[in-house]
Amino acid sequence: MRIIVSIKQVPDTTEVRVDPETNTLIREGVESIINPFDMYAIEEAVRLKEKHGAETIVITMGPPQAESALREALALGIDKAIHITDRAFAGSDTWATSYILAQAVKKIGEYDLIICGKQASDGDTAQVGPGMAAHLDLPQIAYVKKIEEISQEKKMIVAERLVEDGFETLKAPLPCLITVVKEINEPRLPSLRGKMRAKKAEIVKWNKDAIGVEEDKIGLRGSPTQVVKIFTPPQKKGGEIWQGEPEELGARLAKELKKYL
Amino acid sequence: MLNYELTEEQKEIRELCRRLAEEKIKPYSQEWDEANKMPDEVLKIFAQSDLFSLCIPEEYGGMGGGLLDLCIATEEISRIDGGVAASYAASFLGMFPILLFGTEEQKKKYLPRLAAGESIAAFGLTEPEAGSDAAAVKTTARKDGKFYILNGTKHFITNGGVADIYTIIAVTDKKRGPRGMSAFIVEKGTEGFEFGKKEDKMGIRASATRELIFNEARVPDENLLGGREGTGFIVTMKTFDQSRPGVAAQAVGIAQGALEMATKYAHQREQFGRKISSFQGIQWMLADMAAKIEAARALVYAAARMVDRGEKNSGPASAAAKLFASDTAMEVATQAVQIFGGYGYMKEYGIEKFMRDAKITQIYEGTNQIQKEIIALDLIKRYTK
Numbered sequence: 001m002r003i004i005v006s007i008k009q010v011p012d013t014t015e016v017r018v019d020p021e022t023n024t025l026i027r028e029g030v031e032s033i034i035n036p037f038d039m040y041a042i043e044e045a046v047r048l049k050e051k052h053g054a055e056t057i058v059i060t061m062g063p064p065q066a067e068s069a070l071r072e073a074l075a076l077g078i079d080k081a082i083h084i085t086d087r088a089f090a091g092s093d094t095w096a097t098s099y100i101l102a103q104a105v106k107k108i109g110e111y112d113l114i115i116c117g118k119q120a121s122d123g124d125t126a127q128v129g130p131g132m133a134a135h136l137d138l139p140q141i142a143y144v145k146k147i148e149e150i151s152q153e154k155k156m157i158v159a160e161r162l163v164e165d166g167f168e169t170l171k172a173p174l175p176c177l178i179t180v181v182k183e184i185n186e187p188r189l190p191s192l193r194g195k196m197r198a199k200k201a202e203i204v205k206w207n208k209d210a211i212g213v214e215e216d217k218i219g220l221r222g223s224p225t226q227v228v229k230i231f232t233p234p235q236k237k238g239g240e241i242w243q244g245e246p247e248e249l250g251a252r253l254a255k256e257l258k259k260y261l
Numbered sequence: 262m263l264n265y266e267l268t269e270e271q272k273e274i275r276e277l278c279r280r281l282a283e284e285k286i287k288p289y290s291q292e293w294d295e296a297n298k299m300p301d302e303v304l305k306i307f308a309q310s311d312l313f314s315l316c317i318p319e320e321y322g323g324m325g326g327g328l329l330d331l332c333i334a335t336e337e338i339s340r341i342d343g344g345v346a347a348s349y350a351a352s353f354l355g356m357f358p359i360l361l362f363g364t365e366e367q368k369k370k371y372l373p374r375l376a377a378g379e380s381i382a383a384f385g386l387t388e389p390e391a392g393s394d395a396a397a398v399k400t401t402a403r404k405d406g407k408f409y410i411l412n413g414t415k416h417f418i419t420n421g422g423v424a425d426i427y428t429i430i431a432v433t434d435k436k437r438g439p440r441g442m443s444a445f446i447v448e449k450g451t452e453g454f455e456f457g458k459k460e461d462k463m464g465i466r467a468s469a470t471r472e473l474i475f476n477e478a479r480v481p482d483e484n485l486l487g488g489r490e491g492t493g494f495i496v497t498m499k500t501f502d503q504s505r506p507g508v509a510a511q512a513v514g515i516a517q518g519a520l521e522m523a524t525k526y527a528h529q530r531e532q533f534g535r536k537i538s539s540f541q542g543i544q545w546m547l548a549d550m551a552a553k554i555e556a557a558r559a560l561v562y563a564a565a566r567m568v569d570r571g572e573k574n575s576g577p578a579s580a581a582a583k584l585f586a587s588d589t590a591m592e593v594a595t596q597a598v599q600i601f602g603g604y605g606y607m608k609e610y611g612i613e614k615f616m617r618d619a620k621i622t623q624i625y626e627g628t629n630q631i632q633k634e635i636i637a638l639d640l641i642k643r644y645t646k
Binding site for chain 1: 285324
């Protein structure tokens with residue numbers, strides 16, 4: 001079995017502070033980490049490898065510093081890392097990003113399963129995983145909380161996915177893409193051997209030519225989403241507390257509410 | 262912290278252990294302390310992160326590093342929880358005799374299991390009447406065909422009941438005194454080997470301390486450590502030379518944790534309209550604590566490096582490190598409670614635990630009075646020839 005895990009490097013939001021003057025994030029000195037939801041994706045891939053035997057590959061699209069996220073994934077037990085990096089990718093929205101990642105997956109060739117975290121902690125769109133499945137024309141199961149069964153021989157996966165009022169059990173053919181939620185496992189810490197191995201490991205680098213993308217589908221030009229404005233929602237004003245007799249307060253409330261009718 | 266010129270690997274060990282302690286130990290530390298129970302799940306996490314493979318040569322499945330690696334790991338774990346660190350370090354105390362004195366077969370059989378963390382070890386020397394006087398051991402081992410038959414009771418054994426592999430010191434020839442003591446590898450489940458009273462301790466409560474009872478316990482003769490009788494006393498002394506820097510590192514970690522908590526508290530607690538960290542009285546306390554911890558750390562690392570280089574006379578250095586670091590831990594933890602004032606005396610704030618945990622480092626693996634004796638005897642030997 002071959003499993004591909006797609007991850008993203010994000011700023012550690014637990015350490016991000018907001019500049020009270022400009023209302024923008026203070027990015028300086030903020031550590032970059034693997035998107036927390038992707039940690040569950042990595043852990044699930046490593047567990048599947050331990051249980052069924054598999055080759056695990058981690059991919060990420062990002063600037064040169066994203067290499068450290070790949071090294072951490074290797075320290076956690078992933079076998080191989082591919083860094084998809086090119087200045088031309090800058091400004092890609094979720095559509096362009098999922099296209100680029102899908103092209104990279106095509107270059108990898110054969111695979112059985114792609115695992116993504118349910119969403120990134122910075123953008124919070126939850127679109128890139130499902131977008132990749134669309135570009136690759138793959139079945140997808142989003143918000144997976146448990147893999148019940150996976151079989152390379154039978155070429156199928158059975159998984160439980162979270163929905164608003166419970167969960168669904170779905171069966172899909174392989175290859176398939178799943179996105180995972182935090183209920184699926186408890187990610188481990190890296191091992192010492194893993195860390196030492198990851199330090200020395202060679203990381204494959206692919207640019208736009210290597211994965212053969214069409215220029216007008218990547219970067220700002222290939223991104224249909226336009227960010228018009230980013231703003232902090234206005235703070236809600238505190239409520240009022242009225243005190244008095246129930247009859248009196250009821251009448252006052254009715255009068256107040258009528259103003260809004 | 263001073264620059265100790267640590268290797269890349271040692272820096273990785275420190276970073277990993279710090280993260281492990283912060284994420285996997287700190288949230289539960291108080292609960293385990295109250296429960297007086299060793300948390301199995303943490304030992305599994307240590308194993309998964311390869312932390313039991315430190316100090317064990319690569320040919321036996323270990324990482325191949327030295328004692329300093331273990332000291333760094335123990336220090337970082339102790340910075341959060343001295344009790345969990347005791348369980349961890351005590352497994353190495355049980356492992357060292359096999360590493361130092363085991364036959365090739367014994368090393369091949371036991372070290373890979375320990376390196377992988379599949380098995381935990383413990384060291385059994387102390388008895389109700391044999392503590393500082395290590396040669397007063399009463400547990401006996403008599404030869405019976407292909408077996409040794411062990412009889413006696415060991416107490417205050419860290420990892421007792423939890424460990425799978427025990428290195429036990431017993432008398433094989435009473436007439437020969439200390440030279441009549443031998444060491445045995447005894448596996449859990451051996452016929453006639455049982456566990457007694459579980460101790461309810463002042464501190465390091467996240468570690469198991471229990472009595473070991475040998476009642477006609479049948480140990481195969483191939484488990485006589487090193488294949489020779491009469492090495493028990495030297496095994497004990499050499500093992501402690503190796504393990505004492507680890508206890509000293511535990512003390513440094515406890516002191517460091519207490520200092521950090523006290524500093525943070527002093528900077529948030531206000532009295533007389535200002536932060537108490539702005540008072541010179543508090544600043545001087547913190548400064549003394551920090552300086553002593555750094556001196557202790559430097560001494561511990563230097564002693565560990567002496568052991569790693571195989572220097573002959575590392576015993577007195579190990580003893581000095583254990584003496585100074587444990588006294589520092591006790592002093593620093595007590596001062597930390599003082600800085601917390603009334604809040605420090607309350608369990609809820611978590612600092613009193615450091616004071617309780619620190620105390621044992623002055624007592625176990627040789628009381629500090631025994632350490633002073635080791636240092637003094639070495640001085641007399643060296644300067645009065």
